[in-house]
Amino acid sequence: MIDPKPQGTQRSGALSREHIVSATIELLDSSGESAVTVRALTAHLSTGRGAIYHYVSGKEELLAAATDQIIRAVFETSADDPDARQSLRNLALGIFDALTEHPWVGIQLGREPRQPAVFRIWTGIGALLQRMGVTGHASSNAGAALMNYLLGAAAQYAATVHKVPSGGDRKAYLELFAAELTRLDSEVIDQEAAAALVEHDDREQFLAGVDIFLAGIEAGAASGRSETGEQ
Amino acid sequence: MIDPKPQGTQRSGALSREHIVSATIELLDSSGESAVTVRALTAHLSTGRGAIYHYVSGKEELLAAATDQIIRAVFETSADDPDARQSLRNLALGIFDALTEHPWVGIQLGREPRQPAVFRIWTGIGALLQRMGVTGHASSNAGAALMNYLLGAAAQYAATVHKVPSGGDRKAYLELFAAELTRLDSEVIDQEAAAALVEHDDREQFLAGVDIFLAGIEAGAASGRSETGEQ
DNA sequence: ACCTGAACACCGTTCAAGT
DNA sequence: ACCTGAACACCGTTCAAGT
Numbered sequence: 001m002i003d004p005k006p007q008g009t010q011r012s013g014a015l016s017r018e019h020i021v022s023a024t025i026e027l028l029d030s031s032g033e034s035a036v037t038v039r040a041l042t043a044h045l046s047t048g049r050g051a052i053y054h055y056v057s058g059k060e061e062l063l064a065a066a067t068d069q070i071i072r073a074v075f076e077t078s079a080d081d082p083d084a085r086q087s088l089r090n091l092a093l094g095i096f097d098a099l100t101e102h103p104w105v106g107i108q109l110g111r112e113p114r115q116p117a118v119f120r121i122w123t124g125i126g127a128l129l130q131r132m133g134v135t136g137h138a139s140s141n142a143g144a145a146l147m148n149y150l151l152g153a154a155a156q157y158a159a160t161v162h163k164v165p166s167g168g169d170r171k172a173y174l175e176l177f178a179a180e181l182t183r184l185d186s187e188v189i190d191q192e193a194a195a196a197l198v199e200h201d202d203r204e205q206f207l208a209g210v211d212i213f214l215a216g217i218e219a220g221a222a223s224g225r226s227e228t229g230e231q
Numbered sequence: 232m233i234d235p236k237p238q239g240t241q242r243s244g245a246l247s248r249e250h251i252v253s254a255t256i257e258l259l260d261s262s263g264e265s266a267v268t269v270r271a272l273t274a275h276l277s278t279g280r281g282a283i284y285h286y287v288s289g290k291e292e293l294l295a296a297a298t299d300q301i302i303r304a305v306f307e308t309s310a311d312d313p314d315a316r317q318s319l320r321n322l323a324l325g326i327f328d329a330l331t332e333h334p335w336v337g338i339q340l341g342r343e344p345r346q347p348a349v350f351r352i353w354t355g356i357g358a359l360l361q362r363m364g365v366t367g368h369a370s371s372n373a374g375a376a377l378m379n380y381l382l383g384a385a386a387q388y389a390a391t392v393h394k395v396p397s398g399g400d401r402k403a404y405l406e407l408f409a410a411e412l413t414r415l416d417s418e419v420i421d422q423e424a425a426a427a428l429v430e431h432d433d434r435e436q437f438l439a440g441v442d443i444f445l446a447g448i449e450a451g452a453a454s455g456r457s458e459t460g461e462q
Numbered sequence: 463a464c465c466t467g468a469a470c471a472c473c474g475t476t477c478a479a480g481t
Numbered sequence: 482a483c484c485t486g487a488a489c490a491c492c493g494t495t496c497a498a499g500t
Contacts, residue, residue, distance in 0.1 A: 015483080038474060048485035050476070059474065110341050110386040114394070114408075123412055126424065140427035145440030149376065152383025155341040163345070177345075181354060193357065196371035209376030216447025246464080269493060279466035281495070290493065 015047060017055040017065075024066045028104045032162070036063075064115040067108040071117040074098045075124060084131035085214060091124060092150065092210045096203060099154055099161075106158025110151050122147060134217060142217045149213060153206055174198045246278060248286040248296075255297045259335045263393070267294075295346040298339040302348040305329045306355060315362035316445060322355060323381065323441045327434060330385055330392075337389025341382050353378060365448060373448045380444060384437055405429045 023044050027036050038059065042049050056062050078094040081087045099106045109117060125146050129139050164173050178194040254275050258267050269290065273280050287293050309325040312318045330337045340348060356377050360370050395404050409425040 037472090039472095049474090050486075051484055053475075054483065110383070111390070113387055113390050119412065126412070130424075136423035137427045139424045140431060141436055141439040142443065143424070144431075144436050145380065145443050148383035148387055148440060149380045150383065151387060152341070152379035152381065152385075154383075155386060156344055156379055156382060159342070159344050181350065181357070192367035193361075193370045193374070196368045200371060200375075205372055205375055208372040209379060212373065212376050212444060212447035212451060214447070215450040216443035216445070219446040219450045220443060268491090270491095280493090281467075282465055284494075285464065 015045065015051055015055065020045065020052050020055055021062065021065045021069060024062050025069065025102075028066060029102060033104045033107065060112070063108050064112065064117065067105050068116040068120065070098050070102050070105050071095070071109075071120050075120065084128050088125070088128045088132070088146075088214065089207065089210055091128065093203070093207060095121070095150060095154065096157070096206050099157055100203075103158040103161045106154035106156075110155040118151075121150065125150075129217075132217075138217075138220065142213075142220075145217075146210075146213055149209060153209060157202060157206070171198060246276065246282055246286065251276065251283050251286055252293065252296045252300060255293050256300065256333075259297060260333060264335045264338065291343070294339050295343065295348065298336050299347040299351065301329050301333050301336050302326070302340075302351050306351065315359050319356070319359045319363070319377075319445070320438065320441055322359065324434070324438060326352070326381060326385065327388070327437050330388055331434075334389040334392045337385035337387075341386040349382075352381065356381075360448075363448075369448075369451065373444075373451075376448075377441075377444055380440060384440060388433060388437070402429060 020041070023041060024036060027041060027044060036059075038049055038052065042051060045051075052062070056065070074091070074094040079087075079090045081090060105117075109115075109121075112118070122143070125143050126139070129142055129146075134142050164170055175198050178197045181197070182191075182194055251272070254272060255267060258272060258275060267290075269280055269283065273282060276282075283293070287296070305322070305325040310318075310321045312321060336348075340346075340352075343349070353374065356374050357370065360373055360377075365373050395401055406429050409428045412428075413422075413425055
């Protein structure tokens with residue numbers, strides 16, 4: 001009763017940055033990235049085409065804001081653990097699961113390194129590595145490596161999720177993919193690896209990659225610098 | 232004297248897929264990805280707009296073909312080493328160096344997982360991991376992890392290389408970036424890590440990431456499975 | 463068969479005009 | 482101040498028409 005404006009999911013009420021970003025996420029989720037045009041968006045918001053430019057500098061900022069909203073939610077829900085290593089795994093899985101729900105996030109994360117969502121992940125990883133006792137030069141390298149892995153996996157997964165059928169055709173598709181790999185150089189890909197490709201679980205494989213990283217970081221921290229140049 | 236056609240770098244002679252891809256690479260290198268429009272390309276080739284569609288299905292295939300040409304060259308020049316581990320490092324560095332010369336490659340690699348250049352890297356990594364004695368399930372996980380790292384690093388680096396000044400301004404830019412990271416959560420990023428960010432060498436950091444991976448793979452192979460679910 | 467370039471069906475962004 | 486929607490300056494792709 002206090003606020004005379006309707007709470008307006010989309011059509012009515014005043015426009016705001018928040019409304020615009022929410023509508024963008026809806027459109028992204030329901031129809032994919034190619035469907036997010038200024039025309040479609042403003043139609044969805046029942047407003048003029050130029051209106052959104054009062055709240056947002058352009059399409060790039062819009063996509064970055066949508067991505068940050070998803071990543072922020074991951075940080076809010078990701079379970080913290082007394083073991084920093086486990087927290088890092090939780091964070092990585094949280095990002096992975098968010099990607100499954102919003103595949104466009106994976107593509108957007110890789111597009112622009114200086115965007116809020118990427119900053120957020122940087123600092124999150126940095127804090128956890130510090131808690132793990134990794135500091136200084138090693139922390140910088142480890143953080144960058146983990147970041148690169150995460151973003152690479154995100155982009156790959158996001159690009160695949162739309163193209164790999166999820167039902168019973170998934171196996172057939174992956175068998176084709178494995179066959180293509182073996183055909184290219186049949187001596188080189190062993191049959192066991194090809195079979196693993198067909199039967200692997202994406203989420204488990206993603207986590208296996210995180211664990212390889214963590215093992216490498218811990219091995220490096222334990223043994224000191226190996227052959228890479230000092231300083 | 233045998234062939235009456237001029238050898239035509241661009242304007243004269245018959246059109247061919249090879250010519251078109253070469254012109255695309257030239258345009259990509261000289262003016263960046265945004266400059267590669269069908270209009271600019273066909274002007275460069277002094278032909279009609281529709282002509283290229285006789286040789287190539289569209290812009291996506293064109294960019295994929297350009298990318299594959301660069302990656303193929305990396306494989307041809309990358310030094311093979313009796314030590315498979317060292318060969319893998321050489322390959323990774325070869326890809327990194329190609330990216331420095333052709334930043335658009337990094338972005339293109341992340342865009343589409345089912346493209347020739349990506350297949351090529353998959354099989355290359357697979358072969359070297361096998362030579363390292365990593366096989367079966369572990370090889371599939373290790374290969375995917377390394378692939379994700381490589382593609383993530385490629386995309387990040389490609390996106391940064393245009394935006395970070397390379398001269399004396401580089402330091403100032405990175406200091407700003409470091410400040411932004413610390414500002415976000417000043418307790419959390421240690422000063423040493425921030426300093427490392429400013430002074431790090433991209434190529435060295437990239438290689439450090441590869442080494443973290445290799446250490447993790449070797450640690451995993453030595454200790455067997457850790458806590459990740461069996462099968 | 464190969465090539466041309468107008469035409470088509472779109473884009474993101476700007477901006478004078480309205481309220 | 483906020484919003485509208487025509488106009489602007491582009492895109493990639495198609496296709497009838499030419500050679």
